[in-house]
Amino acid sequence: MDSYEKLDNETLCFALVGQFMWHWSMLERTVDQALGNALDLTYMQMTVLSDHIKFVDKLKILTGAVTLATFKADERKGYHATIDGLLILYRDRNIVAHHQFGPLEDKRGVTFFTRQTKKTVKLNEEFWDETQCLVRFMQIAKAEAAIMDLSKSMEKQKAGFATRLAKLMAPSGPYGAKLEMQMEAHSGIEGLLRGAPPEDTDEQATGGDD
Known part of the structure; x- marks a missing residue:
């Protein structure tokens, strides 16, 4: 959206959450496609496989595909860092997807009512204002672009099972x-x-x- 100024607090809250999930869906789609490219899967094979793998496990497989590819050491290190960076964003995604949220009076943004229920039991509030939400949107969009670049590089290098290294390890x-x-x-x-x-x-x- 171009401007949030005309939105009341409640509508703004819902708009920010909706935008976050849209950005996340675009990122996860790109991760799925990168995984399919790395494993030389057809579109429908990629669709079925990705639908039954948790996001963290997708990143593990993608990390392994990068390791098998014929990248230079510094390139491989950079791509691994790109993938690892998604785990930080995944924490925010889980906040949005699994916790109650809503607007609070005189606060323009989103308040999440989080909880801890393992070694300690605590109820917390986590507030994201407009600026913090916009920063998160940009971070996700930047991560999506980085994964797309990784996917293109893997395709060029014949990553996954098409690399020479992969053929040596698994003919x-x-x-x-x-x-x-x-x-x-x-x-x-x-x-x-x-x-x-x-x-x-x-x-x-x-x-x-x-």
């Missing part, structure tokens, strides 16, 4: 059921080329009809 090629089926098909073709008789059918095994 590329079919695996699992795909490998088994290819081996079975190859075995059948090889037998025909060698002149081996085809496998007996039920009819051959019983001598056919009487």
